[in-house]
Amino acid sequence: MMTGQEYKDSLRKRNIKVYIKGELINSCNVIDHPFIKGHVNSAAMTYDLAHNPAYEDLMTTTSHLTGKKINRFTHIHQSTEDLIKKVKMLRMISQNTGTCYQRCVGFDAMNSLYTVTYEMDQKLGTDYHERFKNYLLHIQETDHMVAGAMTDPKGDRGLRPGQQADPDLFVHVVGKNDEGIVVRGAKAHMTGMVNSHEMLIMPTMGMNEDEKEYAVSCAIPVDAPGVIHIFGRQTNDDRKCEGEIDQGNAQFGIVGGEALTVLEDVFVPWDKVFMCGETEFSGMLVERFACYHRQNYGGCKGGVSDVVIGAAAVMADYSGYGKANHVKEKINEMIHMAETLYACSIACSAEGKQTASGSYYVDPLLANVGKHNVTKLVYDIDRLAQDIGGGITATMPSESDLKNPEIGKYVEKYLKGVSTVPTEDRLRMGRLIENMTGGTALVESMHGAGSPQAQKVMYSKLSNLNHKKQCALKIAGIKEKEK
Amino acid sequence: MDSSIKIGIKFCGNCNPHIDTVGLLKKLKDYFKEIQFVNWDAWDYDVLLILNSCPVGCATCPNFSGPTIIIKSDSIDHNLVSPENIAEETIKKIDEFIRRV
Numbered sequence: 264m265m266t267g268q269e270y271k272d273s274l275r276k277r278n279i280k281v282y283i284k285g286e287l288i289n290s291c292n293v294i295d296h297p298f299i300k301g302h303v304n305s306a307a308m309t310y311d312l313a314h315n316p317a318y319e320d321l322m323t324t325t326s327h328l329t330g331k332k333i334n335r336f337t338h339i340h341q342s343t344e345d346l347i348k349k350v351k352m353l354r355m356i357s358q359n360t361g362t363c364y365q366r367c368v369g370f371d372a373m374n375s376l377y378t379v380t381y382e383m384d385q386k387l388g389t390d391y392h393e394r395f396k397n398y399l400l401h402i403q404e405t406d407h408m409v410a411g412a413m414t415d416p417k418g419d420r421g422l423r424p425g426q427q428a429d430p431d432l433f434v435h436v437v438g439k440n441d442e443g444i445v446v447r448g449a450k451a452h453m454t455g456m457v458n459s460h461e462m463l464i465m466p467t468m469g470m471n472e473d474e475k476e477y478a479v480s481c482a483i484p485v486d487a488p489g490v491i492h493i494f495g496r497q498t499n500d501d502r503k504c505e506g507e508i509d510q511g512n513a514q515f516g517i518v519g520g521e522a523l524t525v526l527e528d529v530f531v532p533w534d535k536v537f538m539c540g541e542t543e544f545s546g547m548l549v550e551r552f553a554c555y556h557r558q559n560y561g562g563c564k565g566g567v568s569d570v571v572i573g574a575a576a577v578m579a580d581y582s583g584y585g586k587a588n589h590v591k592e593k594i595n596e597m598i599h600m601a602e603t604l605y606a607c608s609i610a611c612s613a614e615g616k617q618t619a620s621g622s623y624y625v626d627p628l629l630a631n632v633g634k635h636n637v638t639k640l641v642y643d644i645d646r647l648a649q650d651i652g653g654g655i656t657a658t659m660p661s662e663s664d665l666k667n668p669e670i671g672k673y674v675e676k677y678l679k680g681v682s683t684v685p686t687e688d689r690l691r692m693g694r695l696i697e698n699m700t701g702g703t704a705l706v707e708s709m710h711g712a713g714s715p716q717a718q719k720v721m722y723s724k725l726s727n728l729n730h731k732k733q734c735a736l737k738i739a740g741i742k743e744k745e746k
Numbered sequence: 747m748d749s750s751i752k753i754g755i756k757f758c759g760n761c762n763p764h765i766d767t768v769g770l771l772k773k774l775k776d777y778f779k780e781i782q783f784v785n786w787d788a789w790d791y792d793v794l795l796i797l798n799s800c801p802v803g804c805a806t807c808p809n810f811s812g813p814t815i816i817i818k819s820d821s822i823d824h825n826l827v828s829p830e831n832i833a834e835e836t837i838k839k840i841d842e843f844i845r846r847v
Contacts, residue, residue: 316785317768320805321759344806348759351804355761566761 264323264334265406266314267307273407274303274458279486281457281522283494290486294458297503298494301516303458305364306408308356308515309336321352326403327621328396336366337403339377340623346612350562354605357566361512361699363519363707365455367559369409372463373399374622375551376480380537381620383544391537392620398482398535407460410485412450412524413552415467424470424477434464434526435476436539443532444539446479450526454519454711457492459485462524466538469546478545480538481531489529495521498702508662508691511698518707554611554627556712557634561608564637564708567699568601568644574695575651581689582653582680593647600640607633628725635718641708645700652696659693751844752782754791758798758805764819765829767797773833778840786810793843795836815839 265273274294281288283298294303313322313334326333327341340346349370356364377399380391402409415424418432427433434448446464456462461484470478483490497517499510507513538544576594579585611629618624649656655678665674665687675686698704709715736743753774757767774795775783784791786808794814796805803818815822817836819829827835 316755317757317760319759320757321761347804351759351761355759358761 264313264332265310267311270307270310270406270408271303273460277460277484277486279457279492280490281492281494284496298497298500299457299520301362301503301510301512301514302365302455302520305360305362305515305519306366306455306458308360309364309366309408310334310406312356312359318355321348321355324348328400329403331403333403334406336370336408337373337399337406338370339374339399340615341621342623343613343615346558346615346623346625347609350558350605350608350612353559353562354566354569357563358569360515361567361570361695362515362517362704363454363563363567364515365410365458365519366408367563368411368454368556369459369461369463370411371552371555371559372411372413372465373402373409374555374624375548376463376465376537377622378551378618378620378624379544379548381618382547383538383541385619387541389541394534395537398537402461405460408455408458409482410453410456410459410462411465411552411556412453412456412462413465413467413549414451414453416449416451416523417467424474433467433477434479436479437476437528439539443530444479444481444536446481446483446526446529446531448526450524452495452710453492453522453524456485456522456524457494457520461485464526465548465552466545468549470542472542475540475542478538478540478542480536480548482535482537483526483529483531485524487529489527491525491527493523493525495523498704499698506662506666508665508687508694511694511696517698517702517704518711550627551624553713553717554625554630557630557718558608558611558625560637560708560712561604561606561633564641565601565605565608568597568604568641571644571648571696571699572597572601574692574699575648578652578656578689578692578696580681581684581692590651593651597644597647600644604633604636604640607636627721631718631721631725634712635715638709638715638718642705645705648696648700652693652700655689656693656697659690662690665690751780751793751847752784752791753778753840754786754788754794754808754810755783756786756794756796756805756808758796758800758803760799762802763799764801765799765832767799767817770797770817770833770836774836774840777837781840781844792847793840795840813843815843 275291278290281293288296312318323332324335324338376395380395384392415433418427424433431448436444437447438445461482463482465480466478502509579590584590611625614626615623660674665671679686680689794810796816798805798818801818801820821827822835822839
């Protein structure tokens with residue numbers, strides 16, 4: 264298993280093409296860029312915590328393939344206990360970073376591909392599962408960070424992939440020979456992509472039989488020829504080029520550092536191809552990945568919410584109203600919502616089941632309910648944090664003002680709360696609330712792992728509405744007419 | 747005190763720390779200066795101490811056949827203990843073990 268420092272050093276060896284605000288960044292220095300540094304630190308925690316005895320019970324496990332100790336982020340779930348430990352691990356890491364550490368996406372991609380390639384081979388006689396297991400062994404051995412790459416740009420959402428004015432709006436196979444395949448297109452909103460080693464491409468949705476070229480899954484190094492990353496902007500990101508306080512979370516950043524990843528005729532050898540034209544399994548892969556990923560959100564957002572709740576409570580103490588009844592009531596409401604998020608993730612894990620491959624899969628209905636809660640409750644938690652934090656979180660002067668020899672004394676004097684608390688501490692806490700509860704951080708809760716509608720469409724499929732109708736008919740004393 | 751005694755330590759993953767188990771271990775090390783505390787996967791120890799930081803106690807128990815003491819934030823070996831007394835009661839528990847040895 265790599266340490267955080269070894270992970271960072273390994274990233275410097277890549278020949279990756281990353282553009283930020285129109286500028287190509289020197290490959291060796293990508294991880295030092297102010298826009299990216301925090302996300303790298305956050306991902307590095309997934310490596311460092313695995314070496315800390317206080318966290319290793321969650322952070323590490325035993326490979327079912329080799330019997331060796333591995334980082335849990337490279338593991339295939341072998342039990343419901345594994346699924347539960349995953350959620351607890353995510354909550355714990357979030358408490359340490361206050362933000363996304365990105366590595367769950369590849370983790371979920373690997374778990375979904377493990378199950379789907381097995382079932383594909385059983386039905387179609389292909390050999391994708393063996394290929395994938397070899398790839399998994401490589402990942403467990405190297406401890407590489409894998410970016411899960413599912414979301415295509417999709418162009419006109421009313422049109423199928425083949426109907427788009429530009430066929431590249433969905434990743435597709437444009438060439439094939441004895442050596443491998445060539446893919447073209449792009450993947451959007453790619454969390455942790457620029458600080459990963461490789462990416463796992465998956466189709467963005469279930470494909471029809473006439474859309475074979477779009478039913479493609481494969482592993483690609485993030486620095487393969489033809490791969491270009493265009494790093495996304497975030498709310499307040501230019502503050503990363505200034506001091507520390509105004510960033511709120513200067514060490515780890517906000518959300519996952521997303522990018523648009525362009526695949527310009529990228530060659531992929533056959534041993535790294537895990538689906539190529541098997542349209543009937545594309546929907547299954549999307550659903551498996553989505554549910555594994557939606558499982559996470561009560562863990563990671565539960566942990567992030569723990570930090571937000573703590574920040575609101577400390578800000579109230581710093582400002583002298585920590586003992587006010589309405590503040591206590593609001594803090595309790597925030598706790599209720601955070602634990603509700605967590606409860607769904609634990610529940611969908613405890614109700615997980617074994618798949619044909621032997622690995623374990625979450626309960627999809629409960630996983631979707633959990634993620635759907637995140638699209639609402641995180642907004643409510645953050646709203647209450649802003650309520651408790653006060654208007655100061657949006658209006659306070661900058662770190663430069665605080666440190667200015669002429670006017671710093673006024674910032675110090677007039678932004679003071681409780682007299683025993685240094686003004687700088689109050690400003691730091693206010694900035695943490697500001698940055699964790701607004702802009703990019705909130706949108707991630709809405710759309711990460713799928714927009715709310717993506718969860719709702721699962722309910723009619725998974726919730727057994729007919730049984731609910733039968734219950735009501737029976738209790739109301741209504742006899743069904745014989746068919 | 748028998749300086750050859752070794753205690754294996756296994757932490758839970760600390761996702762919801764009601765007590766500071768890292769701090770608890772430090773107190774134990776300070777108190778039992780003659781005892782060696784080793785990580786659970788060293789396997790060569792006389793007693794295994796499982797340190798759970800909340801009441802759930804989800805730490806995976808290693809396959810160790812010797813005596814095991816399970817600490818949770820509110821109990822020791824499933825007997826309720828106030829969190830503020832956990833360190834003191836854990837010391838007593840280890841003392842009992844040493845006397846038996």
